[in-house]
Amino acid sequence: MAHTEDSAAAGFDRVGRGDLGYSPKQVEKFLDAARAYLEDRAAAAVTSHDVRTVSFDAVRGGYDANEVDAALDRLEDAFARRERDDLIQEAGQEAWLREIGQLAGLLRGRLMRSDGERFRRPASVKAPSYHVDDVDILCTRLLAYLEQGSPMSADEVRTAVFRTVSGREGYEETQVDAFLDRVVELMAAID
Template sequence: MCPRPSGAPSPADRFPRCAEHEWGYDPVPVEQLLDAVAATLRGAREQPVTGAQVRAAAFDRARGGYRPRAVDEALDAAEDALAAAERERFLAAHGAEAWQRHLEELAAAVRGRLERPRTRRFRRPSRSRATGYSAAHVDVLCERVAARLEGSGEVGAQAVRRAVFPAARGERCYEEQQVDAFLDRVVQLLLALE
């Protein structure tokens, strides 16, 4: 039997693998999550997986594991499908007017943060020497989101998901957890609007 070429998927793998000496995602939890997503989309789970759970998923690293980029792309597609399914379930259960109210409430929460002045949209880290996300870079993304909500921009959920901010310290940074929580809401809103 020939060994699997480095980086090539085996017949049972959903994704390409890293070379044996490279770090990738541990395949077992990736497979478990994607199986749960598939079951949710088929309506075969009592506790459906949500888009927020997919967005928050983190996997242990494993040598020779799944290539992160391929998994991340699949998770984005899964989140999109779950958002559409969640919207359909909500509409079926509560109707279009309730859905519109839900969107308005979510948009109001997002806009409230976006309307704050530049460099003051989020908390600073509690320790003065702690690092966080560059406030200037976060503010640029916030302005792109604001433009989208006003109808003049084109930023989508994918761009927000993929946003990476350089590190900064002190007054030039925002607390990462607060920014991440806000961006989760933004993704949720943009998916609902798409």
């Protein structure tokens, strides 16, 4: 990995000139906005959801994606804690518990479905999809986390990897990804 003076200022290594990484301009612009909001609530609001769903263009010689993603995970957790604390301060702990309970109930409904039935199958027979067994194993662990307090972290969900299969043999990737985003939202708010 090449390391340049301007990437040192941002705190991220750059990938080699011929390799793809995140656009430094986009990363720095987003992180500047997040930092501004952390320091001054009068700045344009940035939420944990914004951090979780931000995406950057891939450019040659850009920032190392793994380093940026790890920093975004920490930032998302910080914003989620702040949002939780703000809600508790403004509306009380009961309001926060209600919000968490509603989201947990929504997620639990899908997790309670039978193995092989938790998510829809892709419409196209050639579309890449997630291996059903891999997703169901994670869902079983998530249900144990919600129902029995089994140990699990948001990072385990963020970094979950599923084998890819074709079409209707697996679960539709976008639906699984959207669900896991909500799981991370819940876990970040709780932890």
